[in-house]
Amino acid sequence: MSDDDFSLRRIALPAFGPTLLFGIGEGAILPIIPLGARELGASPSLAALIVALMGLGALVSNIPASLITMRRGERWAIVAAALWSVLAFVLCAATGSLALFTAGCVMVGMSQAVFSLARQSYLTEAVPLAWRARALSTLGGTMRIGLFIGPFAAAAAIHRFGLVGAYGVGIVALLGAALIGARVPDLAAHGAAAAGRQADAARITLGSTLRDHRRVFLTLGVGVVLVSAVRATRQAVIPLWADHLGLEASVAALIYGLAGGIEMLVFYPAGQLMDRKGRRWVAVPCMTIMGGALLLMPLAAGATTLLLAACVIGFGNGIGSGMVMTIGADHSPRVGRAHFLGVWRLMADIGSSCGPALLSILTAALSLGAGVVFVGLMALAAAAQLGYWIPRAGDASTPR
Structure with a gap:
């Protein structure tokens, strides 16, 4: 299919429908996880550690997720997740x-790994290169739309039923995602792509993938670890700072949701910019903006100032929608792509696990404010790393 003939609308339902519902389910419970832990007696530092364990669940599941998706097909991978x-x-x-x-939080992370890899690997194969960033940004943006809707639905349910209402919203959304996934045919590539996957399964191993692509993993991969650490930590920072200020759980969910609304508005223009000007034009501003907002968050003294900081963080994160997936897709080989993306997502999830864990350690040793400032500095380090190593637009070595 030529670039001119391609349309995202043709793959909208199977590619983005389950993602929207999965995002609603996650959005309903993500701001509630730290608060639920606190309700069960966890300290703020332990609550942050429990959020980190969601990332650990995803981390240990990435390589199995690549095998599940490759062998069983993405349809059943989505349903199972x-x-x-x-x-x-x-x-x-x-x-x-x-x-x-x-344990339940770890299980949530495991499902995220399987679901996300199935979506990314398909779009990398199915979408022309000229549309890649837009497609993957739309995938990330669709998840953000779900993450935007989820906290609002959760806030209404919490007001009526308490924290358990948020889980009810998530369960209904995820059952919908499973139903759509079960009824939509597998989006299997064909011809050379299918033959490439068969060769991958027969010849490519984890060791050969690490060896052949070690330069990418040791350069851009480090940047991805930092990006993911910052993004995962922000999921704990906003509700924990709201709790630090003594705000109600429903207010924390609303602030989290409004920040998600900002993210939702900017994902497609960011994808267009990446396709037309290059990946740097989005990666560096994304991390710089988030870093600046996180450095200022400890100055927030009430709901209004916390909302402003959260919305700036949301804008920075929103323009980076699909950024990690796009950079990974650019550097992934045609043969052995599933294994490469499994390792790429593993590195991202190492960051997702370590970021909140580091916040937990710093909060226990120093203070929550000191932990937030350190995360802001990590974001600025990620901006510098990506700015240096991402190839300039038109570089012959990437993308492919």
């Missing part, structure tokens, strides 16, 4: 044990 997350939500909502609550 959604149902596994439903089980996790039920566990978190029903238990009075902090240990079981933590």
Whole structure:
């Protein structure tokens, strides 16, 4: 298919429909996880650590996720991920044990890994290069739309039913994602792409992938680790700072949701900019803006100033929608792509796990404010790393 003949509308339902519902499910519970942990007796530092364990669940599942998607097809990978997350939500909502609550959070991370890899690997194969950033930004943006809707639905449910209402919203959304996934045919590539996947399964190993692409993993991969650490930590920072200020749980969910609304508005223009001008034009501003806002967040003394800081963070994160996926797709080989993307997502999830864990350590040792400032400095370091190593637009070595 030529670039002129391609349209995202043709793949909208199978590519983006389950993603929207999965995002609603996650958006409903992400701001509630730290608060639920606090309700069960966790300290602020332990609550941040539990958020980190969601990333750990994703981290240990990335390589298995690549094998599941490659061998069973993305349709059943989506269904399995959604149902596994439903089980996790039920566990978190029903238990009075902090240990079981933590196990449920790990299960949520596991489902994220399978779901995300299935979506990314398909779009990398199915979308022409000239549309790649827009497609992957739309994928990330669709998730953000879900993450925007979820907290508002959760806030209404919390007001009526307490924290358990947020889990109910998430369960309904995820069951919808599983239903759509089960009814939509696999988006299997064909011809040379299918043959390439068969060769991948037969010949490419994790060791050969690490060896052949070590330069990318040790340069851009480090930047991706930092980006993911900052992004995962912000999910804990906003509700924890709201709790630090003594705000109600429903107010925290609304602030989180409004920040998600800013993210939702800017993903497609950012994708266009990446396709037309190059990946640097989005990667560096994304991290610089987030870093500046995080450095200023400890100055927030009430709901209004916290909302302003959260919205700036949301804008920075929103323009980076699909950025990590796009950079990974650019450098992934045609043969062995699933294994490369599995390792790429593994590196991203190392950051997602380590960022909140580091926030937990700094909060316990110093203060929550000191932890937030350090995360802001990490964002600025990520901007410098990506700005140096991302190839300039038109570089013959990438993308492919």
